[in-house]
Amino acid sequence: AKHSVPSPNGALIATIQRSRLLVCCATRNDILQAWRLPQEFAARCRFIRWSHTQRGTCAGVQSGLIGAPFRILLADDETVSVYDTIDPLWQRTINGASSSQGKIANVAFGHNFNDILVFSDFGMKLTIWSLLTSRGVEVRDPKYMVSCHDYRPITGHLALLIRTMGQDVMMLLKPQSHEVVESIDLGTVDAQEVRWSIDGQWIGVRDVASAGHRVQIYTADGHLFRTYTGVEFEDIGLGIKCMQWNLAGTLWLGDFNGRVTVLAKNTFSPTAQVQHITPIILPELVVWEEQINATKERSYIHATQPANPPTSTSFTRSTVPKGGVSLLTFNNDGTLMATKSDSAPTTAWIWSLKSGKATAVLIHHSPIKQLLWHSHQYDLLLIHCAIPEPAVHIWKANWDAPIVIAFPIAKGNGKVEASWLQSPDSDTHKILLSSETQSAVAYISSTGMLTSTQPYPEVANKSPGMGSADMFDEGNSLDLSPIKFQDAIGSGNGLDMTEEGVDDTFYFRRQIKAIG
Numbered sequence: 001a002k003h004s005v006p007s008p009n010g011a012l013i014a015t016i017q018r019s020r021l022l023v024c025c026a027t028r029n030d031i032l033q034a035w036r037l038p039q040e041f042a043a044r045c046r047f048i049r050w051s052h053t054q055r056g057t058c059a060g061v062q063s064g065l066i067g068a069p070f071r072i073l074l075a076d077d078e079t080v081s082v083y084d085t086i087d088p089l090w091q092r093t094i095n096g097a098s099s100s101q102g103k104i105a106n107v108a109f110g111h112n113f114n115d116i117l118v119f120s121d122f123g124m125k126l127t128i129w130s131l132l133t134s135r136g137v138e139v140r141d142p143k144y145m146v147s148c149h150d151y152r153p154i155t156g157h158l159a160l161l162i163r164t165m166g167q168d169v170m171m172l173l174k175p176q177s178h179e180v181v182e183s184i185d186l187g188t189v190d191a192q193e194v195r196w197s198i199d200g201q202w203i204g205v206r207d208v209a210s211a212g213h214r215v216q217i218y219t220a221d222g223h224l225f226r227t228y229t230g231v232e233f234e235d236i237g238l239g240i241k242c243m244q245w246n247l248a249g250t251l252w253l254g255d256f257n258g259r260v261t262v263l264a265k266n267t268f269s270p271t272a273q274v275q276h277i278t279p280i281i282l283p284e285l286v287v288w289e290e291q292i293n294a295t296k297e298r299s300y301i302h303a304t305q306p307a308n309p310p311t312s313t314s315f316t317r318s319t320v321p322k323g324g325v326s327l328l329t330f331n332n333d334g335t336l337m338a339t340k341s342d343s344a345p346t347t348a349w350i351w352s353l354k355s356g357k358a359t360a361v362l363i364h365h366s367p368i369k370q371l372l373w374h375s376h377q378y379d380l381l382l383i384h385c386a387i388p389e390p391a392v393h394i395w396k397a398n399w400d401a402p403i404v405i406a407f408p409i410a411k412g413n414g415k416v417e418a419s420w421l422q423s424p425d426s427d428t429h430k431i432l433l434s435s436e437t438q439s440a441v442a443y444i445s446s447t448g449m450l451t452s453t454q455p456y457p458e459v460a461n462k463s464p465g466m467g468s469a470d471m472f473d474e475g476n477s478l479d480l481s482p483i484k485f486q487d488a489i490g491s492g493n494g495l496d497m498t499e500e501g502v503d504d505t506f507y508f509r510r511q512i513k514a515i516g
Helices: 039-044 468-472
Strands: 012-017 020-025 031-036 047-050 071-075 080-084 091-094 104-109 115-120 125-130 136-140 149-151 158-164 167-173 180-185 193-196 202-206 215-219 224-228 240-245 251-255 259-263 270-275 287-292 298-302 325-330 336-341 347-352 357-363 368-373 380-385 391-396 403-406 417-421 428-434 439-445 450-456 483-485 509-512
Touching (some): 149 193, 193 240, 202 251, 215 251, 259 325, 298 403, 325 368, 336 368, 347 380, 403 439, 403 450, 428 450
Parallel strands (some): 287 357
Antiparallel strands (some): 115 125, 202 215, 439 450
16 A cells, blocks of 8 residues: 545545555545556556545445545656546546656645646746646746745635745735736745735745744735844844744744744734743643653653753764754644744643643654644644654643554654544544555544554445455456546647547646746
8 A cells, every 4th residue: 555645634545555546434444435547657656635625525425426525636757647536437637747847846736626736846837737627827936845835715816936037936826717916026035935824814924044033924915014033132043944823813933043933913023932941941840751661662751850852963963953943833723832843853842822831841752753733622632753663642631641652564764644533433533654555543532542553444344335356356447538638739729628538638828927
């Protein structure tokens, strides 16, 4: 099985197994949908992506079709194939998706399930393909190596960072047509991130840390409202490393000095700061420390204060220490924040936004890779560390102690990711741990007890009316006859895409440039 990827809401899981794309229900563990893939394409597939927009509700099996809420794309170096979890007979394939500009460097759905964003190698071009019009819009020189694009909530306007003639430019594009609304010369040294506020009223642009503490705030129509350059007593040195909008409309900035600064809603003046301190002296709360016994079992104990967590130089040959807040994430109701500072990369800090103080600190043996809040349980946090064993750490405010869960998959050197899944009831929590070759699911009770762990998708049951022989019998496979978008020169009149077309040719490609 290839890497298993859950849908954005954790209700479905997509995986490639035996040259098949499988979609499984996370709550029932059964296979909902299966598509046969060309063997060469399945072997070369580098990307599995889910759409962000739901198409319906998960209604189970009805009349042979599955009522599931998303689309999925698969991509190798040149080709993108898109599948619909509602209609198994619907499929689109984009050949030469990077438009002869090298390999596909990254690919993603747009604001809706009908737009596909394809970044070509070396940042030469972004092509936005429409599955409705069969047309592509090209944007030259996107800053694809950074967080260069973000969609406005609800309306779907695209904010995109490009670099042309040595200058950073932010482009605002209309939804669907992707016509240019505004093209703004940022004047930044090297913009690293663009992000819409949750209410869609503001756009934040973060400059490179070497430019100091510099974040620009724009209105939704692209007018510069304020440039934050740090507080007066700010130390000279590297600036902002990450930023995140909160549900309350405030903007939170993590810097290279281990601080998180809060910018007030609408005024964007600094109102508060929290600091990652070393050594850790917090007598009013418990500091948890991971321990490993002789059989390599992991657990937590109370750390003696002052606590001295491992520093960044403990894990590299370099004697130059790393620093800066690199992870900053809020829970689902915006009352808790989890952070990691690279100066002490094994330590997770959990903050109460009501009091502005740390509510828990967890020290581990290895650097932290992921901090993931549960989508429904506001105080349930998953901590995934870079350890050789397949395991994750879980914290909940009302548990006696955090727990560590080991998964029944083989150790490997490939990429391993953890995700929350939807659970059949509120008393059970499900976690997916997936490597490039194996996956497993763990079940945790609401009291923090591990109830079971199972390999995945081997646990998946066949869907009703579909036997295992039917699933993988070559004689019973569906001929989907996908429509192919091909790179060709034509009359320029566009293309009316029909379900019957097999060799339809893509005629229209529009290029847009920054307005100087």
